[in-house]
Amino acid sequence: MRTAALHRALTEPAEPDLRALPGTVAALLTELDAPPRLGAHLRAVHDVAAHLLDALAEAYPGLAVSAEEVLFGAATHDIGKVVFPSELSGPGSAHEPAGYELLVAHGVEP
Template sequence: MHHALTDPGDPPLRPLPDEVCDLLTALDAPPRLAAHLRAVHDVAWSLTAALSPHLPFDRAAVLYGAATHDIGKTVHVNELSGPGSAHERAGHELLLQRGVGPALARFARTHASWTLPDITIEDLLVSVADKIWKGKRVVDLEQKVVDHLVRATDQEPWQAFLTLDDVLSGLAANADDRLAFQARHPAA
């Protein structure tokens, strides 16, 4: 797992926060999970940097959420390479047990539940990062972010869409490199 946390990648990926690296090490996380969390965290870094001039949100929370959203896959390792949502609740509980506050632990539970009525812009941005890291575009999810942009900036909806689309198109361009980075690290 050390290699997944320190391999620079090509193009280089930002490192995870030290406390997340320590948590992954303590949990003996699979290397592929560490690589995945780095890729999503790196995308979230770029996404939040691009949107912060246009949209108010808690950037630190989004980055932490991106870095830990799949932590429950340390418990449900089979969901690293197959379908399943048991890791969402397990990750939330695991983070709470490890002393992470509810405001940050929630991302493990909400990253795939972006249709809930009480979802925040921070939850949406973690969800977008978890999709776009591999080049996946989800129209309904992106529309929710566009709606936030419209309210925050008074832009016309088409302008807000173009703002987001430009950012996501740029991030999707390196998806193959991130997928290759993740695949270089074993799931067990």
């Protein structure tokens, strides 16, 4: 069952340890029955973004950056691939406007 596999991709411990996606994003991915591969990818990118933000804050403590916005963008940057799953493993950009539309349609502010 894809939903169980998606749940594992979003929550199971990983090596290295990955941070959880924002709850609203994880819930939306579950509601959309997103491919587990997409969930795992978004979780990994979100985690890398969090590490980069930590390093940036350490190197430039006075720099104003909205960590919440960066992390949200990292967690949702490919969400349109739910609609265009062929773009999970191949080229294409149709997922980009589709992702924005999905977020708006589900009341998740981009």
